[in-house]
Amino acid sequence: MTACTRSQVASASRADERPAELEDATATPSDTLAGPVEQPVTLSFNDTAFASVLATPEALEHWALGFAWSEGLITRTAQVRDITVDRLRHGVRVRLAVPAHIEQLAADRRRVTASASSCGRCGSAEEAQMLEGLRRLPPTPPPSVPRLNAALEWLEELASPGMHMALALDEHGARLGTGRDIGRHNALDKLIGAGLREGRRPALVLISSRCSLELVQKAVRADIPTLATLSLPSNLAVEIARLCALNLICCHRGRRLTLLSGNH
Secondary structure, X not given: OOHHHXXXXXXXXXXXXXXXXXXXXXXXXXXXXXOOOOEEEEEEEOOEEEEEEEEOOOOHHHHHHHHHHHOOOOOOHHHOOEEEEEEOOOOEEEEEEOOHHXXXXXXXXXXXXXXXXXXXXXXXXXXXXXXXXXOOOOOEOOOOHHHHHHHHHHHHHHOOOOOEEEEEEOOOOOEEEEEEEOOHHHHHHHHHHHHHHHOOOOOEEEEOOOOOHXXXXXXXXXXXXXXXXXXXXXXXXXXXXXXXXXXXXXXXXXXXXXXXEOEO
């Protein structure tokens, strides 16, 4: 069979798989559709509102703790005396009860604009604030190929339409926990927050998305030595990961594995 003929056969096969008609669901109530749920979520330190994001309204206590940690606003979980979640008219407010100096720090660093579910550092007032908290991690060998493949298989097991997942494994490849959200940054914050509450630190985190600078910053702040992402990281993410000696791995959606940064 010639190359031209094979191409024609492949095109015909794809055409056979295409939908034959457009389904009309315009009258279907939105809360009965299979899409992901998102709501405006505002994080407050005492009575000071720090940032608003669009997030999936589950595990919000973990999200708030992980967000505060990855933003550098807290350095110990004991600094958060209590976490309360209040339902608002259209969204949710998560309030962290913290000492006065942390509330003042939050006020000084308050986001200029609200963030969307796909946005991490958007709204930072200064470029230096975007790079805050970065440091060089201790040398750590990257995980083995079988361990990475096992993480990818776990990700396939948990895949949910329209949702991002963050998966944590320990140094032996055991499954530690997950973070799930419509936003990839929120999913990682939920995973970090759960680890802080349970006193565990992942050796490997796999994110079901591409990687931008914010995810590198969050991983470094949380002492995570290896971050693997499903698709290609940004150039800036790779550059900063190399400066921080973070093992940054692109999984190319499971087709191949590329170590883009490391110090082992």
